[in-house]
Amino acid sequence: xxxxxxxxxxxxxxxxxxxxxxxxxxxxxxxxxxxxxxxxxxxxxxxxxxxxxxxxxxxxxxxxxxxxxxxxxxxxxxxxxxxxxxxxxxxxxxxxxxxxxxxxxxxxxxxxxxxxxxxxxxxxxxxxx
Amino acid sequence: xxxxxxxxxxxxxxxxxxxxxxxxxxxxxxxxxxxxxxxxxxxxxxxxxxxxxxxxxxxxxxxxxxxxxxxxxxxxxxxxxxxxxxxxxxxxxxxxxxxxxxxxxxxxxxxxxxxxxxxxxxxxxxxxx
DNA sequence: TGTGAAAAACCAAATAC
DNA sequence: GTATTTGGTTTTTCACA
Numbered sequence: 001x002x003x004x005x006x007x008x009x010x011x012x013x014x015x016x017x018x019x020x021x022x023x024x025x026x027x028x029x030x031x032x033x034x035x036x037x038x039x040x041x042x043x044x045x046x047x048x049x050x051x052x053x054x055x056x057x058x059x060x061x062x063x064x065x066x067x068x069x070x071x072x073x074x075x076x077x078x079x080x081x082x083x084x085x086x087x088x089x090x091x092x093x094x095x096x097x098x099x100x101x102x103x104x105x106x107x108x109x110x111x112x113x114x115x116x117x118x119x120x121x122x123x124x125x126x127x128x129x
Numbered sequence: 130x131x132x133x134x135x136x137x138x139x140x141x142x143x144x145x146x147x148x149x150x151x152x153x154x155x156x157x158x159x160x161x162x163x164x165x166x167x168x169x170x171x172x173x174x175x176x177x178x179x180x181x182x183x184x185x186x187x188x189x190x191x192x193x194x195x196x197x198x199x200x201x202x203x204x205x206x207x208x209x210x211x212x213x214x215x216x217x218x219x220x221x222x223x224x225x226x227x228x229x230x231x232x233x234x235x236x237x238x239x240x241x242x243x244x245x246x247x248x249x250x251x252x253x254x255x256x257x258x
Numbered sequence: 259t260g261t262g263a264a265a266a267a268c269c270a271a272a273t274a275c
Numbered sequence: 276g277t278a279t280t281t282g283g284t285t286t287t288t289c290a291c292a
Contacts, residue, residue: 001253006236016145016179021266030280046232046255048184050145053177103175107135124130126175150287159259
C-alpha cells in the first residue's frame with residue numbers, strides 16, 4: 001500500500017464506479033496500472049467489496065397486486081403479518097406501510113410478500129427520512 | 130421501485146462495478162434501461178453513493194521516509210503522537226505500528242503523517258485481522 | 259429499445275525501474 | 276524481477292431516433 005494505492009482507495013470510496021481511465025488521468029498514470037492495482041487491492045482483501053450505500057431509516061409503501069382468485073387467502077396472510085394494511089375499496093390491490101432502518105430490511109419484507117402464493121407483483125414507494 | 134430496481138440494487142450491492150451491460154444481460158433488458166434506472170435510483174437518493182467496503186479491524190505498519198535534514202524535528206513530532214515507533218538503526222527511516230477499527234482511520238493517520246514537513250513518502254503494510 | 263460513434267477495458271509484448 | 280507503458284482488439288457507454 002503506497003500513496004498511489006491509497007489515492008485509489010480514496011477515489012473509489014467516493015465513487016466506486018469511477019472508470020479506470022478517470023482514475024488514471026487523475027493520478028497521472030496509465031489505465032493498466034490502475035486496473036492491476038485495483039485487482040491487487042481486491043485480491044489482498046483490502047477492498048472487501050464494491051458496493052452501494054443506501055439510506056438508513058426508510059419508510060416504504062408497498063403496493064401489492066394480487067391474483068383475484070387467491071385474494072382472500074393472500075389478504076388473510078398479509079393481515080396476520082402487517083399492521084398498516086390498506087385495501088383499496090372494490091379492488092384486489094393492497095397497500096402496506098412499513099418503517100425500517102435500512103433498505104435491506106424493506107427489501108427482505110418485499111421478498112417475503114412476493115413469495116406468497118397469489119401475489120402477482122409489487123411496487124414500492126420509498127420515502128427517505 | 131419495482132422488482133427490476135430492486136434486482137439492480139441487489140446486484141450493485143454485491144458488486145457496484147458490474148457493468149450496465151452485465152446487469153442488463155442478467156435481468157434480460159437493454160443496457161439503456163439499466164443505465165437510466167441506475168441514474169434515477171441515484172437522483173432519488175435511494176443509492177446514496179457507490180463505494181467500497183474495506184476491512185474492519187486492521188493493523189498497519191507505516192514505513193515513513195524522512196528528509197535527513199529535517200529528521201530530528203520529524204522524529205520528535207512522531208514520538209509525541211505515536212507509541213509504537215521503531216527507528217531503523219543507522220537510517221533515517223521510521224516505522225510506526227498502528228491498530229485501528231477501519232482502514233479509514235489508518236488512512237487518516239497516514240494523511241496526518243504525510244502532512245508533516247520533512248516526510249517524503251510513506252508505505253503502509255496492512256494486516257487484516 | 260436498437261443503432262452507430264466515442265470511450266473504456268482488456269490483453270500481450272516491450273520497456274523502465 | 277516486478278511494475279508500468281504502449282499498441283491493437285473487444286466490450287461498453289452514450290445519445291439520438
